Amino acid sequence: MILVLALIVAALSFGCTSDRESTSVPGFYAEVAVEAEPRRGDPHARFGGGGSQVVIRWWYAPDPARWRWEHETVGTIIDDGVLLTVFDGDDWWEHDDRTAAYRRVAGGFARLGAEAMVLPTFSAPVGPTHADTIEALVAQWRERGDDPEVTMAGEATLLGRPTRIVEIRASGGRVARAFVDPERMFIMRWDADGAGGVQSYRAEVTVLDYGVETDKARFAFEPPPGAQEASAEQTGSCGSSGGGYAVGASFPAEPGFLAPAYTPPGYRTLGMGGESSASSCERVAVWALLEAEDGRQMLLRQRLRPGGLPPLDSSWRPVPSGLDEAYRHSGGGVLSLLWRADDVVALLRAETLSLDELVRVAESARLVPRR
Numbered sequence: 001m002i003l004v005l006a007l008i009v010a011a012l013s014f015g016c017t018s019d020r021e022s023t024s025v026p027g028f029y030a031e032v033a034v035e036a037e038p039r040r041g042d043p044h045a046r047f048g049g050g051g052s053q054v055v056i057r058w059w060y061a062p063d064p065a066r067w068r069w070e071h072e073t074v075g076t077i078i079d080d081g082v083l084l085t086v087f088d089g090d091d092w093w094e095h096d097d098r099t100a101a102y103r104r105v106a107g108g109f110a111r112l113g114a115e116a117m118v119l120p121t122f123s124a125p126v127g128p129t130h131a132d133t134i135e136a137l138v139a140q141w142r143e144r145g146d147d148p149e150v151t152m153a154g155e156a157t158l159l160g161r162p163t164r165i166v167e168i169r170a171s172g173g174r175v176a177r178a179f180v181d182p183e184r185m186f187i188m189r190w191d192a193d194g195a196g197g198v199q200s201y202r203a204e205v206t207v208l209d210y211g212v213e214t215d216k217a218r219f220a221f222e223p224p225p226g227a228q229e230a231s232a233e234q235t236g237s238c239g240s241s242g243g244g245y246a247v248g249a250s251f252p253a254e255p256g257f258l259a260p261a262y263t264p265p266g267y268r269t270l271g272m273g274g275e276s277s278a279s280s281c282e283r284v285a286v287w288a289l290l291e292a293e294d295g296r297q298m299l300l301r302q303r304l305r306p307g308g309l310p311p312l313d314s315s316w317r318p319v320p321s322g323l324d325e326a327y328r329h330s331g332g333g334v335l336s337l338l339w340r341a342d343d344v345v346a347l348l349r350a351e352t353l354s355l356d357e358l359v360r361v362a363e364s365a366r367l368v369p370r371r
Helices: 002-012 110-115 134-143 355-363
Strands: 028-036 053-063 066-074 081-087 091-097 099-105 149-158 161-169 175-181 187-192 201-210 256-261 268-276 281-290 297-304 323-333 334-341 344-350 365-367
Touching: 134 149, 134 161, 149 175, 149 187, 161 187, 323 355, 334 355, 344 355, 355 365
Parallel strands: none
Antiparallel strands: 028 053, 028 201, 053 066, 066 081, 081 091, 091 099, 149 161, 161 175, 175 187, 187 201, 256 365, 268 281, 281 297, 297 344, 323 334, 334 344
């Protein structure tokens, strides 16, 4: 699988160093653009979602290894924001401006230090490799994973520097291509062509200042004004945390989020899901997809955003209603209603339903108490 191959790349990057051991990689600043296509059958894709655009700003300094990573999601409205992680040589800190919370991360990743320096981009692995030559990198990839086929596939110039393209083929026709600067042994671009339902994406270094020093203040974490400290969380996998169903309602009822009491006639729940915090199992976002008998669909997405609504452009128009803040948007045959209730921001999108119906759903919603 491409994801497995991506994890191999991350493991190889700084894979044999420790957080106290000097590496051969000099300091650098990089900007990485990541674009992901919707997965086949993704329910969000029908409403213009499912894919994503991300900009990553990345500072690294050696001796001792320190890094700062700003992961900014753009163009999604409800998910827009910046996830910040900082490793100062001793502690790993995380701040999400959407939840206005910060925490010190404990657990295996936090103890890795320099080895974990590329983990924030493990699903789009660009950056320095732990290999001295292209040939050594190819040999490492051939020794790992599910018998991948690794070959050289040409050359390209990125940011004015020559790169060599390494192609990795896995079963099912899935292909990944790494564009490697052979002098610096730095992966400048990673393309993953999805097959069999696997998501396709591209990560490309668009800015690289290599061999530069970064002010040490960049790696000192200071909580932003108004941010609340959360308890340190152990990194690791989360167990399933599916939401329940409110009696007599078609919308699932997830503790801490909104559950509308009104459902337009003929709609039933088709699917639901959620997202947990990057360093804990706490739910920070949920979604529910409903479908009518004639195939029309309605998607409700919610995210914890104590800071309020994200910035909106002029295409979003205010909606007079009984809601605290509400805005509407129309385009591509989809009508959208965005509103805020306490610390939750909700986005309701539907095909053919009227604005009055969307507002009625929103006004009927009540927060489900946390357990």
